Amino acid sequence: MNHFEIPRLKTCRYAIRFWAGIFLACLTGLVCAQSPWPDKPVRIIVPTAAGSGSDLIARTLAQRLSEIWKQSVVVENKAGASGIIGVDAVVKAAPDGFTLLMSSASPLVINPVIFRKLPHDPLKQLAPVSHVGIAPAAFLVNSTTAVTNLKELVALAKAQPKKLSYGSFGQGSGAHLAIEAFNQSAGIDMIHVPYKGTGPAVSDLIAGQITLTLADLATAQSQIKAGKLRAIAINGPARSPLLPDVATFTEQAYPAMEGTYARFGLLAPVGTPQAILNKVSADTITALNDPSVSDRFTSLGYTLTGSTPDKLRNWLKEDAERWGKVIQAIGGIVLD
Structure with missing residues (x-):
């Protein structure tokens, strides 16, 4: 072996180690830069006016979730057009978990049956997060x-x-x-x-x-x-x-x-990562089962529990079928 070859080999090894170290450092920096969700304020849109059932639940839930997440959770009322305006705002929001919808079931399962035209399809363009509760x-x-x-x-x-x-x-x-x-x-x-x-x-x-x-x-x-x-x-x-x-x-x-009572659900734009939906669902259950929350709403006649995304999906499907049959039996309702 030539006496110049050994230094060359050592130099190559050092170069490989050096650049490998630089690559790992960059990779570690990128991973560390990705903070756990949520790393910025979350907003909950309510398609009804302040003081409605959906609004009361949303504001109470927002307060508890902000404590759990150590992040601001704000409520925005976008009322009007039988809930269409608020629902549409969430449908068109980025599917990143930072925009949620708190709504009764009516804008989601009744509007598609009675309105001649809708700018969205709620059950296809919204992802269920949690069945929040009912209000008989x-x-x-x-x-x-x-x-x-x-x-x-x-x-x-x-x-x-x-x-x-x-x-x-x-x-x-x-x-x-x-x-x-x-x-x-x-x-x-x-x-x-x-x-x-x-x-x-x-x-x-x-x-x-x-x-x-x-x-x-x-x-x-x-x-x-x-x-x-x-x-x-x-x-x-x-x-x-x-x-x-x-x-x-x-x-x-x-x-x-049975089942004609008001039902409330938390939803997100379709395409929101399942891991985020599952986290919001689990934390919503925790928040709603806090005695300070459940006792307050029991005194108003509400039953709040929270659920998995799948349970909300099933209940909305049942509601859509129920109301569809009622509307059909009375000859239909068509609104512009």
Whole structure:
């Protein structure tokens, strides 16, 4: 071997080690630069106005998640067009986990059936994250009405066909379709009077302008205590601790009303990494099961639990099928 060859070999080895070290240093730097998600503020878009059920849940959840993630979580209300504006904003957001949607099921499963045109397909363009919970409602009549249960209501409606009326917070709303589901199962026909919200419907019910309405349990409880209204049924899966003496629709032989309560879900733009969806789902369950959160919403009539993405996907599918059948049975609803 030439005496010049050994130094050359050593030089090559040193060069290889040197450049390998540089490569590893760069690679380590890149890995370290990727901070765990979330490394910037997360926003939760609510497609309804401040003070709605979705908004109350979103703000409480945002506070708890910000504590868990050590990162700011802000709520943005994008109300209007039956939830279409807010849902569309999330559909068009980057699928990186930094934009989430907190919504009731209506904009997701009812809008696609009743609107002539939508700028999106919610169930295809949104990824389920967590089934947040439900908010059962009470079937209310004026306290002066001689009706104390569903059997008596049905008898009255059949004795006075197309004389009884019910209020809802709009054509195609959850309350409208829920009461229509009851009408179908009971074989009765009541006149629908749409309002711009639950409040005006309740006010007219107290004034005797309509026969009944479906309202959230907190509203129902306050009006019942005031002696103005009477609850004759609950559309939840079980009796409510707020109104323990009021039987459910199922208990009164009308199981078709099961599942017509408000359902709330957390979703993200489709394409969001599954690892992020799973993390948000797990942390949402943790947040919602905090006693300070669950107790507060129980007092309002809500049941909050959280779930895996798959469970929310299944519930939304069931809701879409249920409401689709109700809408078809009443001849369809077409809105522009």
